[in-house]
Each structure stands twice: as structure tokens, then as C-alpha cells.
Amino acid sequence: MKGLDLLGPEMTEQPHPYWAQLRREQPVCWDGSQTAWLITRYEDVRTGLTEPQLFSSNRIAPLLEKLAPARRAKLEPILSIMRDWMVVTDPPAHTRLRTLANAAFRGQRIAAMKNWIAELVDGLLDEFVRSGNTDFMAGVAYPLPATVIARMLGAPQEDRDRFQRWSDELALVAFGAGGEAREERHERALRGVTELQEYLRELIATLRKSPGDDMISFLLGQQERLDDDELLSLCTLILFAGHETTTNLLCNSLVCLTQHPDQLEELRADPSLVPNAVEEVLRYEGPIKILVRWVTEDVELHGQRIRSGDRVYLVLQSANRDERVFDDPETFDIRRPTQPVHLGFGRGPHTCLGAQLARLEVRIALPRILERLPGLRLAGDVTWKSSVATRVVEGLQVDYDSRREPAPAR
Ligand code: HEM
Structure with missing residues (x-):
């Protein structure tokens, strides 16, 4: 079977026919250009996510070991920062970090943030409409999660633009950017992370002196503590993991709905369908396309021998359209039952924290967007970004019925 370049235009624009063919003919397939096995069926992807002793998340150290010295020297500074992230550790180290982080999330009483998030969305939409801006991604989908994370971490909300920039730069490496950004992605990410870490160090010092009701203060006040480096690492991960993904879920929701106008109208008429619609976007165009694992012992799967030390790509984008699991999987249907559950937030010990x-933000934002932007439609074609791990649009220009031209500058 002809292999396709995961970063090439065909796999960026229309990946689904290839995934369907792999699921049918070669559910475990070696991709020489990525040096990874592509695992495409739902059951196998789920196994990969739920058996960390066989499919390890500890992926930065083995990657560094495999690199030629010159490349290693280039990548080591940025990768060694990411090496401590909870998401790239295995139990038991992961279990300890996860337990502490879970408690901090619970301490934030996410459900109680509902009113504040609703006000934030209304404010962003007011400004979006008032300014005549048409770039939904920049005007609404970017600042919303950045502001939420700034608040959660106890950072001043005026700093959200900086949060956005840092998380963008980190995403170039963590999600494997293609295109023009690929060449210089490590330098840019390192610059961003260095600035971010300086910022977080100061923030932690401030909150240690005068704690608030934020996550960092919560973690500093616990008896079982993260040390300063671990705290820094968790905050960096949360900023990065929670920002672009949520931006993309919002944008992908608008793409799916505007491409299915009958369902958009149905949703506008019956907002009780919103939670279901969000789950369907996560299945149909979920922001995370691929998760990476390293195999710890030889294993045979669908006749292929995967060797200890090999890398596997668990293709969520394919698993979520597996015809063995979902009825009529290529159809976008906001009324689809939420069982079986999609894998858009992963599964197993690393399930999205x-x-x-993320669900709360998008469930609050969607009905408000549809109400404030009547006749919502895309202004132009959708261009997907070339990226190994994420499903993300290049930008999202929208139009709607009552859009006024911006007031002339005085
Ligand atoms: C729509 C938005 C989001 C999507 C699609 C998403 C997706 C995911 C996925 C697939 C994983 C599993 C990674 C793995 O198994 O290797 C994950 C982990 C994680 N996510 Fe999310 N995420 C989203 C939003 C968020 C938000 C808002 C936050 C925090 C503010 C967050 C924090 C995390 C953290 C800390 C982990 C690592 C958990 C661990 O290693 O135990 N994510 N996410």
C-alpha cells in the first residue's frame, strides 16, 4: 500500500480515505518517514492508551537517545524542558503528579466558573461584533482559553496575549508543526519557554507571599508538595495543553456546523443539543489527531511484529471514525448517541485532565456565538494546518447577517 506523508497536502486536507484504507487493509502499518507504526483501529488505539506498561508515554528520553549528536545538541534544550511534563511520564512517577494535579483542578471548582466564563464570552463577542473583526480565531477562539488559564493559574488577565504567544511557540514542537514553521520550530519554542518560565517563576514567588484562590496557591498550600521545578513544569504543561486545543475545538465546531447548515439551524433552535454537538465535533474533527507511545517489549498485532523500542502513533483521528465501533462514522450528526465514547480526550491514565x-468553555460559548452571529457562515475556504498531532485550521474568517463595517477611524 502506498504510504502518504502525514505532513503533506493530501493528508492535511483529506486524511480520512487513507485512514479508512489502513483500518481495512493494514491496521498496523510502518511509516518510514515518521519512523513510527500507525495504529488506526479503535480497539487497538484504546489498548495503546490503557496499557502504559507496554505502550509507554516516556517518550522524550528515548527520542533524545536515538538522535545523531548534532541533532541532539539542537533539540536537547527544548526537549529537556518537556521531559518533566506529567504527560510524558509513566506510573508510578505519573501517578504522584496526576494525583496532585487532580486535586488542584478539583480545588478550582470548575463548574463554579460558569458565570464568569459566560461573561467573558459575552465580552469577547461584544468586542468582536463592535470592531467588525471577521477573524473568529483571533477575536474569540484564542483569547477565551488564554484568559481562563491565566485566571486559573492566578496570573493577571492582561497577560493573556503573552500566554497566547508562548503556547503558540511551544505547540510548534509539541504538536510537530509542518510547513514553513518546521525548520525553526525548536529555536522559537525554546525562546518562548524560556520567557514563560521566567514569568512563572516570578508569579510563583508572588503567590507564595500573597496566595489567592488560584491553582498555584492551592498547590503551594498542600502538605504533599510539588517542588518548584515540578510546579513550573505543571504550569507550563497546563498552559500549553489547555490553550491551543480549546481554541481548535471552538474553531472546528464552527467548521463542522457551517459545513452542515441544517444541523447548525437545529442547534440554534434547540440549545439543549449543545453538549451532544460538542462530543460529535470531538469525534468527527477532534483537535488531537495522534498520540505517541514507545513500545516496551516485543508485541505482535495484526500479524506485525512491533519491537521493543519502536514508536507507535495512536491515530485518534482514525479510531474515532472506525466503522467497527461507530454507525455511519463519516457522517457528522449532532444527535449521535454519546456511547460508544470517542477518544478525543484520550483514555487511560493520561486521559485529559x-x-x-474544555467542555464547559465550549458548551457555554457555542450557543452564545450562534445567538450573537445570526446567519453565521465561513468567509472563504477552510485551510487545515500541516501538523503531525493536531487538527487545526490556519485561521477562521467568518461572516454573519448583521455584521457592520467598523466605524471609520477618527
Ligand atoms: C478541547 C480541548 C482539549 C483536548 C482535545 C485535549 C486532549 C487531550 C488528550 C488527548 C490528552 C491525552 C494525552 C496522552 O494520552 O498522551 C490530554 C492530556 C492532558 N490535558 Fe488535555 N485536552 C484539551 C483541553 C485541556 C485543558 C483545557 C487543559 C487544562 C487547562 C488540559 C490539560 C491536560 C493535561 C494536564 C494533560 C496530561 C494528563 C496526564 O498526563 O495525566 N487539556 N488532553
């Missing part, structure tokens, strides 16, 4: 928050 921010899933409740």
Missing part, C-alpha cells in the same frame, strides 16, 4: 473545563 482539562476535559471538564
